[in-house]
Amino acid sequence: ILGEDVQIRCELAADLKPILADPGQIGQVIMNLAVNARDAMPRGGLFHLCTEVLSEERSRALRHPEICPGEYALLSISDTGCGMSAQVKEHLFEPFFTRRRDGSGTGLGLSITHRIVTQHGGKLKAHSDGPSRGSRLQFELPIEAAPPADATATPASTTRRNRPTETTLPVTTEESHREQTKVA
Numbered sequence: 001i002l003g004e005d006v007q008i009r010c011e012l013a014a015d016l017k018p019i020l021a022d023p024g025q026i027g028q029v030i031m032n033l034a035v036n037a038r039d040a041m042p043r044g045g046l047f048h049l050c051t052e053v054l055s056e057e058r059s060r061a062l063r064h065p066e067i068c069p070g071e072y073a074l075l076s077i078s079d080t081g082c083g084m085s086a087q088v089k090e091h092l093f094e095p096f097f098t099r100r101r102d103g104s105g106t107g108l109g110l111s112i113t114h115r116i117v118t119q120h121g122g123k124l125k126a127h128s129d130g131p132s133r134g135s136r137l138q139f140e141l142p143i144e145a146a147p148p149a150d151a152t153a154t155p156a157s158t159t160r161r162n163r164p165t166e167t168t169l170p171v172t173t174e175e176s177h178r179e180q181t182k183v184a
Helices: 023-040 056-062 086-091 109-119 175-180
Strands: 006-011 045-054 072-079 123-127 135-142
Touching: 023 045, 023 072, 023 109, 023 135, 109 123, 109 135
Parallel strands: 006 045
Antiparallel strands: 045 072, 072 135, 123 135
């Protein structure tokens, strides 16, 4: 997806803990961010994926009021592409917002990404020092609380936080997109 001119660097934390998330949706988030990074680097560059655990203390310092306290897994994806202006950052997660002038793409990738992350109880942030300075998108997802010592006595649903309660219906004329979103 990224192309041969893009160097990929991964720094994955060894101490990551499980999160409660739909693997397909998290894969879609990473794919959307990778496609945006590729488009921002038409002549190649660096795609950097990094994970870490935000401790309870660090998490609390970074929290927004709408996010529950606790430990979070942080995924940071950055590129050395064209970057973003303040105006672009302001509208980045709006449906149908796109910087593409050639009519390619729907402008839904980051809107869907934002929706998936917030449905999983997380927060998505975008950073850029401006045009031609690259971009970094970070999302935090809550780490699943450890099950009680007697896990058989507690229903699984009581240990889950912010479980998604909505369904997304993709509407597309592309056969390949429909195949990817089929439910087994």
